[in-house]
Amino acid sequence: MIEVKNVTKKYGRKKVLQGVSFTANKGEITCLIGVNGVGKTTILNGIMNLTPMTSGEILIDGEKLTKESYEKIAFIPDAITMLPHMKIAEAIQFMKDFYNSWNDERAEELLGFFRLKKEERISSLSKGNVAKVNLLLGLALDVDYLLMDEPFSGIDIFSREQIADVFTSHLVEDRGVVITTHEINDIEHLIDKVVLLDDGTIVREFHTEEMREMEGKSVVDVMREVYRG
Amino acid sequence: MNYIKLLNFELSRFIKIYFVLIIITIISQLISTYSVAKNYMNQFNLAVYRDGISIEKYVEQFGQVSLMDLQHSGWFNLPIVIAAVTLLLYCFFIWYRDWLGKNTFIYRLLMLPTARINIYLSKATAIFLMVLGLVALQVILLLIEGKIFKWMVPANLRHDYSIMEYLANTVGDLYLGVLIPMNFIQFLIHYGIGFMFVFVLFTSILFERCFKWKGIIFGVVYALVSMSIFFIPFILEIIFAKRYLYPMELFVVEIVLGLIVTAMSIWIAHYLLNRKITV
Amino acid sequence: MKITFNKRDPVYVQVMQHFKEQIASGKYEPGQEIPSRRELANQLKINPNTAQRAYKEMEEAGLIFTEGNNPSRITKDEQVLRNLRTELIGEAVDTFIAAVKPVNIPMDDLIRLIKEKYEKQKGEHS
Known part of the structure; x- marks a missing residue:
């Protein structure tokens, strides 16, 4: 379980996050939703210790993040984090060199699934294919938790469909997944849990099926209540 | 192990520019050597065969040609300056390139399952190895340049230096004298101080990366504090206009202070990378 | 298999409804093998936990049955x-x-x- 406890983040005097608390469970897909610029990415960066939080605590399976944690929790940012001149094969080799949790078989499977060619340079790929390589580099790690920042934004519809397929496949099975998005429509049926952010705070946290069953509301209905006031 | 992998990676990221530097140095210095020897021989031929001056008289008047003459050649010194400036700029760029663009590689580096200080140490080592590599190249080039003189200039018109002799004569020289000191201790001092400065610079850069605008001030203050610590014996001597230490004592104190400054830089970098760094 | 889901009813209920219709109309025959929960999630583009829930509910309602580690089947109970x-x-x-x-x-x-x-x-x- 990923526990975010009372986390606050200030940039100078500007508060980006104010007492944010939520949990994301293993075996579930948790979706951080909010209109742009509400600190979704900051939360993921905070979980991965890529930027210091002003206060609060973040625990992964009850422990603070250490260097060993990066074998257990992977983050897929919204842009690929490999050097543009690298070939896909070189990017894969880089991951293989550093991570014990790298799973070569799965990497091969993903290459086939996304129809990517190893010899191509990242700089020569289409946006959609870059997004797929980016995803591959995270998904091929045998980690318990996967964080993804806006995996569906800025790419063509067919790439989106392919990426959505990943979520219903064994590639994600039994892992704890946290994704951020500002566009819920396509993936409403894919996610287990929703955490709604507004103005740096969490306004709602619920399971989607429970929300439908108990209140007969879709995720968009709840968002409408929250953001339209 | 991860440190070695990172080092290898850092080296490979600069290798193209580094090869260009090597090639520029080789070509430029060989041209320099050739033209110095050629000019000397042209002048010699003119003087002896046209003006009828005797060889002994010519040598007496104009001297023999030797590797020393290279030091006044622009083509010889220019690549040294270019390489030094490039590596100095790369000390900054080796960090800032990781934050550049949308594909910020720093995400990848910080999320590696390894102590983050390895990133810092591998970058520093990459700089050191590249500096030492160019110095080694210079030594080899000097040997080759000596050979070129032997081919082009008759023995009675040239003075052959061994490398050690040569270096003994370049002690005061701005470029070579600093780059290739005469003895091993001197070598350790030059490069020890140089590498200490690299560590201080790296830590100052990290201050900027952690705290942005405020970080620039922190970084500059840190660099000044480090320098003050290192130069404290000299500062005291100036203030009180009195020598407190014998040269040997001063030497030992400086080594200790240099190690302190280096250790402090690494420790602070370790703290910043783990607690304060931001992508 | 293709289902057009509405967004306000629980997805597992909609999946059950679909199965009931298929069984009642005879499109799924008694004893016929059905996809695993993973396959179902993938075919319908729904969350695997939801597919799991649908199967659990159908199993409890006796609509499908599972013997040991074999794939689940449509009930034969008249x-x-x-x-x-x-x-x-x-x-x-x-x-x-x-x-x-x-x-x-x-x-x-x-x-x-x-x-x-x-x-x-x-x-x-x-």
């Missing part, structure tokens, strides 16, 4: 199948009545109309 048909027809008739009620048509006319239309549509389909 009683369950009969009940299912009755249930679905009942639901359909309820919906129908609710829709026709406001029109206030005499019962005899209604039954005649149903007979006519039903025969006609059957004829068109066969």
Whole structure:
């Protein structure tokens, strides 16, 4: 379980996050939703210790993040984090060199699934294919938790469909997944849990099926209540 | 192990520019050597065969040609300056390139399952190895340049230096004298101080990366504090206009202070990378 | 398999409804093997936990059964199948009545109309 406890983040005097608390469970897909610029990415960066939080605590399976944690929790940012001149094969080799949790078989499977060619340079790929390589580099790690920042934004519809397929496949099975998005429509049926952010705070946290069953509301209905006031 | 992998990676990221530097140095210095020897021989031929001056008289008047003459050649010194400036700029760029663009590689580096200080140490080592590599190249080039003189200039018109002799004569020289000191201790001092400065610079850069605008001030203050610590014996001597230490004592104190400054830089970098760094 | 989901009913309920219809109409035969929960999630583009929930509920309702580690199958229980048909027809008739009620048509006319239309549509389909 990923526990975010009372986390606050200030940039100078500007508060980006104010007492944010939520949990994301293993075996579930948790979706951080909010209109742009509400600190979704900051939360993921905070979980991965890529930027210091002003206060609060973040625990992964009850422990603070250490260097060993990066074998257990992977983050897929919204842009690929490999050097543009690298070939896909070189990017894969880089991951293989550093991570014990790298799973070569799965990497091969993903290459086939996304129809990517190893010899191509990242700089020569289409946006959609870059997004797929980016995803591959995270998904091929045998980690318990996967964080993804806006995996569906800025790419063509067919790439989106392919990426959505990943979520219903064994590639994600039994892992704890946290994704951020500002566009819920396509993936409403894919996610287990929703955490709604507004103005740096969490306004709602619920399971989607429970929300439908108990209140007969879709995720968009709840968002409408929250953001339209 | 991860440190070695990172080092290898850092080296490979600069290798193209580094090869260009090597090639520029080789070509430029060989041209320099050739033209110095050629000019000397042209002048010699003119003087002896046209003006009828005797060889002994010519040598007496104009001297023999030797590797020393290279030091006044622009083509010889220019690549040294270019390489030094490039590596100095790369000390900054080796960090800032990781934050550049949308594909910020720093995400990848910080999320590696390894102590983050390895990133810092591998970058520093990459700089050191590249500096030492160019110095080694210079030594080899000097040997080759000596050979070129032997081919082009008759023995009675040239003075052959061994490398050690040569270096003994370049002690005061701005470029070579600093780059290739005469003895091993001197070598350790030059490069020890140089590498200490690299560590201080790296830590100052990290201050900027952690705290942005405020970080620039922190970084500059840190660099000044480090320098003050290192130069404290000299500062005291100036203030009180009195020598407190014998040269040997001063030497030992400086080594200790240099190690302190280096250790402090690494420790602070370790703290910043783990607690304060931001992508 | 393709289901158009609405967004306000629980997805597992919609999946169950789909299975009930397929079973009642005979498209799924008794004893027929059905996809694993993973395959189902993938085919329908739904969350695997939701597919799991649908299967669990159907298993409890006796609509499907699992023996050991084998894939799940559609029930062979005649009683369950009969009940299912009755249930679905009942639901359909309820919906129908609710829709026709406001029109206030005499019962005899209604039954005649149903007979006519039903025969006609059957004829068109066969």
